[in-house]
Amino acid sequence: MSHQEYKKWQCATCGEIYDEELGAPDEGIAPGTRFEDIPDTWMCPNCGASKSDFAIYVG
Amino acid sequence: MSNLVIPNELVAPLFVPSTFANRASVEGMLARLRKDYPLSKAEVPGYDPHWIVTKYNDVREVSRLDDIFHSGDRSKTVVSQVAEQMMRDYSGGQPHIFRTLVHMDKPDHTAYRDVTKDTFMPQNIAKLEGSIRETVRRYIEKMEKFGNEMDFATEISMLLPLEVICTLIGLPKEDHPMMLRLTQWFLSYADPDLCRPGSNITDPEQQIKTWQIVYDEFKNYYGAVIKDRQGCPRHDIASIIANGKVNGCPMDERSMISYFVIASTAGHDTTAATIANGMWTLAKDPELLTRLQADPSLIPGFVEECIRWTCPAVAFVRSAAQDYELSGRQIKKGDLLYISYLSANRDEEIFEDAHVFKADRKPNRHIGFSYGSHICVGQHLARLELRVFWEEIIPRLKTLSMAGEGKWQDSEFVCGPKYVPIRYEFN
Numbered sequence: 001m002s003h004q005e006y007k008k009w010q011c012a013t014c015g016e017i018y019d020e021e022l023g024a025p026d027e028g029i030a031p032g033t034r035f036e037d038i039p040d041t042w043m044c045p046n047c048g049a050s051k052s053d054f055a056i057y058v059g
Numbered sequence: 060m061s062n063l064v065i066p067n068e069l070v071a072p073l074f075v076p077s078t079f080a081n082r083a084s085v086e087g088m089l090a091r092l093r094k095d096y097p098l099s100k101a102e103v104p105g106y107d108p109h110w111i112v113t114k115y116n117d118v119r120e121v122s123r124l125d126d127i128f129h130s131g132d133r134s135k136t137v138v139s140q141v142a143e144q145m146m147r148d149y150s151g152g153q154p155h156i157f158r159t160l161v162h163m164d165k166p167d168h169t170a171y172r173d174v175t176k177d178t179f180m181p182q183n184i185a186k187l188e189g190s191i192r193e194t195v196r197r198y199i200e201k202m203e204k205f206g207n208e209m210d211f212a213t214e215i216s217m218l219l220p221l222e223v224i225c226t227l228i229g230l231p232k233e234d235h236p237m238m239l240r241l242t243q244w245f246l247s248y249a250d251p252d253l254c255r256p257g258s259n260i261t262d263p264e265q266q267i268k269t270w271q272i273v274y275d276e277f278k279n280y281y282g283a284v285i286k287d288r289q290g291c292p293r294h295d296i297a298s299i300i301a302n303g304k305v306n307g308c309p310m311d312e313r314s315m316i317s318y319f320v321i322a323s324t325a326g327h328d329t330t331a332a333t334i335a336n337g338m339w340t341l342a343k344d345p346e347l348l349t350r351l352q353a354d355p356s357l358i359p360g361f362v363e364e365c366i367r368w369t370c371p372a373v374a375f376v377r378s379a380a381q382d383y384e385l386s387g388r389q390i391k392k393g394d395l396l397y398i399s400y401l402s403a404n405r406d407e408e409i410f411e412d413a414h415v416f417k418a419d420r421k422p423n424r425h426i427g428f429s430y431g432s433h434i435c436v437g438q439h440l441a442r443l444e445l446r447v448f449w450e451e452i453i454p455r456l457k458t459l460s461m462a463g464e465g466k467w468q469d470s471e472f473v474c475g476p477k478y479v480p481i482r483y484e485f486n
Contacts, residue, residue, distance in 0.1 A: 026422040041312040
């Protein structure tokens with residue numbers, strides 16, 4: 001089974017990046033957590049925007 | 060439930076700019092408000108009643124719920140009833156002299172913010188690191204040539220972020236001092252050393268007169284810049300704003316001038332305050348300097364703690380657009396809320412040893428850039444400037460100490476050190 005690459009997601013409001021590989025341990029999100037597995041009630045830890053405000057990061 | 064109305068002798072000083080010149084006193088006052096009067100009311104004569112929001116979670120909630128707690132319906136800063144009426148008189152009925160992003164609500168706020176949002180995204184700001192590092196090195200050379208003592212605030216911290224943002228906007232270097240002067244007239248209108256010459260800082264009406272004068276000065280200056288960039292766009296922020304479209308239409312004049320005002324003022328003043336206070340903190344703590352020199356990986360954390368510690372945007376005012384229950388209090392439609400970011404960033408229930416500067420604080424979810432959709436659009440530029448400055452200067456400092464007493468501005472709105480005398484030697 002091939003390993004799917006980790007992705008990065010960016011908050012459209014403040015630019016905060018969620019990196020699936022790193023997770024967000026300070027927010028209780030373990031490293032390796034896919035963005036789609038984060039609860040829908042999760043908010044951007046930097047600005048409080050909703051999860052739906054994140055989009056795939058284009059660096 | 061704690062007391063509903065805060066005694067005037069405790070809360071009235073929060074509305075007075077000179078109170079903020081004594082940082083320890085302000086922090087003590089806010090600590091008492093958090094403890095004895097969390098989310099209580101100020102009924103200060105001459106002012107409309109305000110809820111005083113001092114707890115971190117309350118400040119975040121109010122800041123985030125911008126459909127409920129509006130930014131544009133009333134003055135964004137604490138002003139007397141007389142001063143707010145004057146603003147309405149000057150601006151044709153609006154409660155503000157300026158109409159910046161800070162003073163807008165959805166949907167305008169989103170549309171106007173979108174004009175420059177991409178420019179300030181971290182991946183685009185990161186491209187500026189090389190040029191900012193060169194600028195920082197020039198200022199460090201200036202320190203070397205200066206000798207071993209200087210007022211760091213006046214000679215370095217007020218000028219470096221000014222040069223960075225003015226260059227990005229696209230302004231010639233000879234105009235940077237004017238931008239600094241107008242910024243100080245606007246944001247430090249009540250400080251006897253920084254205010255507009257001739258203004259009577261004991262007269263509350265002078266604040267509004269000064270802001271109108273500042274608006275007119277910016278309008279006179281940027282009128283020519285706008286015309287130039289609309290005729291011949293360049294690769295600068297002035298061109299982006301001057302040609303910016305909002306919902307497919309050009310911005311109205313007041314909103315466009317105000318866009319330039321916020322870029323030309325908040326784009327450097329808050330970073331300057333944070334650099335100055337960082338230097339003040341380091342100069343009083345030689346052990347911290349040694350730790351940062353031994354382990355430069357601490358510098359990003361040092362930067363975040365400097366932002367929490369300084370919190371230059373002290374407080375804003377919101378007004379409730381509908382009834383809302385906040386931490387058990389009934390906020391009524393039309394109520395005013397004074398939200399203190401400085402207090403939130405000292406909340407003992409959120410930050411361990413909240414009154415101690417910790418470069419290795421983790422997590423450090425301060426809200427020094429605000430929170431919610433109004434979070435500082437320039438936060439990534441500020442972080443880059445701060446990180447690069449400390450990366451460059453920390454390895455160079457052989458010794459550092461204060462050469463006298465530092466001084467904070469008399470400012471209840473945006474506040475930072477105005478005088479940081481240091482003594483230093485470079486390696």
